[in-house]
Amino acid sequence: RCSVRRSVLAVGIAASLGLASFAAMAQDIKPRLIRFGYGLNEQSNQGRAAKFFAEQVDKASGGKLKVRAIGAAALGPDTQMQQALIGGAQEMMVGSTATLVGTAKEMALWDTPFLFNDAKEADAVLDGPVGKQVMDKLTDKGLVGLAYWENGFRNLTNSKRPVQKLEDLDGIKLRVMQNNVYLDSFKLLGANAVPLPFSELFGALETKAVDGQENPFNTILSSKFFEVQKYLSITNHVYSPWIVTVSRKWWDTLSPAEQKILRDAAIASRNFERQDTRAEASRALNDLKAKGMVINELSATEAARMRDKLTRVNAGIATTVGMELWQQTQAELGKLRAK
Ligand code: TF8
The missing domain is CATH 3.40.190.170 (Bacterial extracellular solute-binding protein, family 7)
Structure with a gap:
């Protein structure tokens, strides 16, 4: 009998606690x-x-x-x-x-x-x-x-010439994000890479302080880079x-x-x-074409050359992020690709 009374009491306490926490939730x-x-x-x-x-x-x-x-x-x-x-x-x-x-x-x-x-x-x-x-x-x-x-996926635009091969990047003043991997990557490709905050990019392109930049199609469209950039080269160099x-x-x-x-x-x-x-x-690629941009894809050989050059920064990234994380990522990608 005693234990019945105790459990009745316990149920009562639990119920009032439940109510209390519910009320607290609303005030929370x-x-x-x-x-x-x-x-x-x-x-x-x-x-x-x-x-x-x-x-x-x-x-x-x-x-x-x-x-x-x-x-x-x-x-x-x-x-x-x-x-x-x-x-x-x-x-x-x-x-x-x-x-x-x-x-x-x-x-x-x-x-x-x-x-x-x-x-x-x-x-x-x-x-x-x-x-x-x-x-x-x-x-x-x-x-x-x-x-x-x-x-x-990021793609390359500039006001000088279509980038069809690696050498076309030579001497192009290219705005990159404020990040060392981007800086090193585009230097490796032969561009004159300049780190700038995004908020200064349109102005820099307009005044020709820089010749080019890289961003996804969406941004090239929404930030109206087509007004100050003639050439768009589809590189998809990084997500x-x-x-x-x-x-x-x-x-x-x-x-x-x-x-x-x-x-x-x-x-x-x-x-x-x-x-x-x-x-x-x-839809963006068509829109950008309609806005007057000249769009080119890279040949398979040139895409492979660019990829080969760019992936030389991988070893440095692996060291920066730690070998364990790097290998875990590669393993996960391997599993996804085996599916
Ligand atoms: C860049 C990025 C921008 C972002 C954004 C302003 O080129 O792609 O989209 O920084 O948050 O800076």
Whole structure:
């Protein structure tokens, strides 16, 4: 009898605890303003996905969490926003993984030329254990990574001449991201590589401070590079991801319920963004042609020569990211390709 009474009591306590935690859950979402910065313009794939993210968070939090998406590098270029996140002066951003290598060296893995053969491989590795391992390296550095979005396979544009063979790059002043792998890669190819933040790129192309740049079709279109670049050479030399990050200082003040809303919205926006980006990329080449760009593909021999030169940076990347991570990535790709 005694034990029956005790278990009745236990059920009562459990029920009231359950109620208490339910009530706490509702209060666990506080009104907050989230500044979400990005570098491309509102009409870009990055801008559309940032808007989608804001809407998701609004819905899931009953309007309590307000995301203010601020594009066109109005909060500064990638590197400046990263520092603002680390310092706690800004809550969130999306930007290139390439500009994060100084913060977490493992990010250099995504700079590997020709790492992925297609978007399917990219998704599998980025969303799998390797991608998570790399993303989690940010946590000790003051950032929390939530999801990889697609920037895409990068292609070469310039105002001088079609790049049909390696030698055509000789002496071309080429803007690269602020990242050593990119700098070394394009120097290896014979270009005069100049690191610049994305926000300064259009102006530099317009004034001919640089002759060329490399970015996915989507960006060449949305940033109107076709206005200042005549030649587009399809090289697909690297797949570049974007990453959605949160200030760790700020993240640690959030309740688990708030953190979950942001995580879920980042994943939902990732799925939206990849689909949107791929749809746009499949149309972009025609659009760019219509805008007057002269587009060329590389012959198989020249593509192979370029690949051979570029992959000479791989050994350095393996050392930077660590041999274990490098081999794990190769093993995962091997498994994917055997399927
Ligand atoms: C680049 C990147 C850009 C990103 C973006 C501003 O060339 O491809 O897309 O940095 O977040 O800088």
